[in-house]
Amino acid sequence: MKLRSTQYAPFLLFALAFASCKTQSTTTTKADAKLSQSQGVYQYRDEDPLVKPFFSDRVGVIGRNGMVASAHPEASQVGLAILKAGGNAVDAAVAVQFALAVVYPGAGNIGGGGFMVYRDNTGKAYTLDYREKAPGNATQNMYLDSLGNVRPGLSISGHLASGVPGSVDGMAEAHKRFGKLTWAQVVQPAVDLAAKGFALTERDALGLNRIKNDLNTINPGKTYFLKSAEPTDTVTWHKGDLLVQTDLARTMQRIKDQGRAGFYEGETARLLAEEMGRGKGLITEEDLKNYHAVWREPIQAKYKSYNVITMPPTSSGGVALLQMMRFTEPFPLRKWGWNRDSTVQVMIEAERRVYADRAKFMGDPDFVKVPVAQLVSPEYLKTRWTDFSWAKATDSRTIKGGMIPGYESLETTHFSIVDKEGNAVSITTTLNGGYGSRVVVGGAGFFMNNEMDDFSVKPGSPNMYGLIGNQANAIAPNKRMLSSMTPTILEKDGKLFMVVGTPGGSTIMTSVYQTILNVIEHGMTMQQAVNALKFHHQWLPDKTTFENGAFSDATIEGLKNRGYILEKLTNTLGRMDCVLIRPDGSYEGASDPRADNTALGY
Numbered sequence: 001m002k003l004r005s006t007q008y009a010p011f012l013l014f015a016l017a018f019a020s021c022k023t024q025s026t027t028t029t030k031a032d033a034k035l036s037q038s039q040g041v042y043q044y045r046d047e048d049p050l051v052k053p054f055f056s057d058r059v060g061v062i063g064r065n066g067m068v069a070s071a072h073p074e075a076s077q078v079g080l081a082i083l084k085a086g087g088n089a090v091d092a093a094v095a096v097q098f099a100l101a102v103v104y105p106g107a108g109n110i111g112g113g114g115f116m117v118y119r120d121n122t123g124k125a126y127t128l129d130y131r132e133k134a135p136g137n138a139t140q141n142m143y144l145d146s147l148g149n150v151r152p153g154l155s156i157s158g159h160l161a162s163g164v165p166g167s168v169d170g171m172a173e174a175h176k177r178f179g180k181l182t183w184a185q186v187v188q189p190a191v192d193l194a195a196k197g198f199a200l201t202e203r204d205a206l207g208l209n210r211i212k213n214d215l216n217t218i219n220p221g222k223t224y225f226l227k228s229a230e231p232t233d234t235v236t237w238h239k240g241d242l243l244v245q246t247d248l249a250r251t252m253q254r255i256k257d258q259g260r261a262g263f264y265e266g267e268t269a270r271l272l273a274e275e276m277g278r279g280k281g282l283i284t285e286e287d288l289k290n291y292h293a294v295w296r297e298p299i300q301a302k303y304k305s306y307n308v309i310t311m312p313p314t315s316s317g318g319v320a321l322l323q324m325m326r327f328t329e330p331f332p333l334r335k336w337g338w339n340r341d342s343t344v345q346v347m348i349e350a351e352r353r354v355y356a357d358r359a360k361f362m363g364d365p366d367f368v369k370v371p372v373a374q375l376v377s378p379e380y381l382k383t384r385w386t387d388f389s390w391a392k393a394t395d396s397r398t399i400k401g402g403m404i405p406g407y408e409s410l411e412t413t414h415f416s417i418v419d420k421e422g423n424a425v426s427i428t429t430t431l432n433g434g435y436g437s438r439v440v441v442g443g444a445g446f447f448m449n450n451e452m453d454d455f456s457v458k459p460g461s462p463n464m465y466g467l468i469g470n471q472a473n474a475i476a477p478n479k480r481m482l483s484s485m486t487p488t489i490l491e492k493d494g495k496l497f498m499v500v501g502t503p504g505g506s507t508i509m510t511s512v513y514q515t516i517l518n519v520i521e522h523g524m525t526m527q528q529a530v531n532a533l534k535f536h537h538q539w540l541p542d543k544t545t546f547e548n549g550a551f552s553d554a555t556i557e558g559l560k561n562r563g564y565i566l567e568k569l570t571n572t573l574g575r576m577d578c579v580l581i582r583p584d585g586s587y588e589g590a591s592d593p594r595a596d597n598t599a600l601g602y
């Protein structure tokens, strides 16, 4: 789906009119994070360490022949080895997806799903939707009690929370169409990592220790992911401990030997259906057999001299990203400066309107008509901006999804890979919450997703990310739940420019949006754009959360004076893994310093 902004001029004039009458704060204080651009690298003009706008000083990894940026060092190693062995970006992506399922059980998965955006080196773009589906026996009100109230937790943990997994079919489809190495070659590293074990990082150990109670209560009698089988055990995992996953190794071996049938039929399918039986889960062997990933037409749209290639629904991410980019495209963000009050103000107002549209219009395109072209059209976006005021924050209670004529209402992980030939893969994949539903499939050794919570279980009732939805995203048998995942690729002047994405639930789109703008508007390197502190607004609740340090005192004051509610986070936003193609053709791999993310290139 190519969306060219041929009639952009009216909106541009409209925004420029706003820009000229705005009341930008012009005072420069010491705490104003004064930044300047020098040789394409964003630099401080001030040595005050309190105003550093970056989470860390990590620098990007440079390679000429290939780059892999993923959430775990072991998985990035696997991807790099596949590239060096002559595999292409898709081979490496399949190998990384399976490796993450072993070494990053909190989000890497075979029991979940995801989205792939692929651009080959001739410029052809493809997207693969391997999102989970509601089981065939799912019903719209399955999480409500007899009074119509949401039964808390049922869509979040335990057997009923899972959708039918899509990851293995997705990888089989991607490999069948674009892989160069054999299937066995790309699955083998995951078999080895599971069978021989790998040394836990500090973060891996902490994560597994944190879910010990759930492992015991949701999986009685099983010992998966526990350091010791003793229920009273006080033994905890530590950095450097070896995690061997024998049952998972057997599951991976079946996938290696039989391809998709090694998961959706035979032994693995039987074990999964049996597991569902133990906890009143709905997924049947029939559901598994019937699951198929779907190739969808990518969304492609211009932003200045860039072409944005991104994920269509079932993700809301691509539409939302483009809406936000196009809302703020006409404003002189670069001139105003990174995270200055006016820059942040227009971005917040864009985000507010975009998330209201998400709630109203978006759902599985195989079930509901999502008006994608209209939602990102400049004419429509212009109508959404009419109540914007520089003087005062818009009140989210007054914002509803927009009017489209003819429309009837009705812990994730990302990796980016570029190979020697310039083929690029952007994948975001998830179990939804960290370690998904916390159910480990007995005999098969992998976590199941809790993706059912991404449906709107009741109109207007917020999900675990505070997102609200309506009929478009109501539960129905075999329907895919709406996602925020935003794997994206950008071209500049027809050439590959950037591969980008992140986990973060509802904050995914706004983190991707800021990271892209950090590079193309504020002149940051890819790694600086990832390091840069971030903020988020999602319409409801009506507040802007920000990483400590993301806003200078002047920005905070400017925004508060206009009625914005600001909340400093104690945690962080995003786990970006990105690749930028530099002017000399080399690759800059950027991994998020907020966790174990690692970029490796050669």
Ligand code: DON
Pocket: 411, 412, 413, 430, 431, 432, 433, 434, 451, 454, 482, 483, 484, 485, 502, 503, 504, 505, 506, 508
């Ligand atoms: O598809 C979605 O939008 C969510 N299931 C993503 C969850 C997520 O990013 C959790 N990670 N932090």
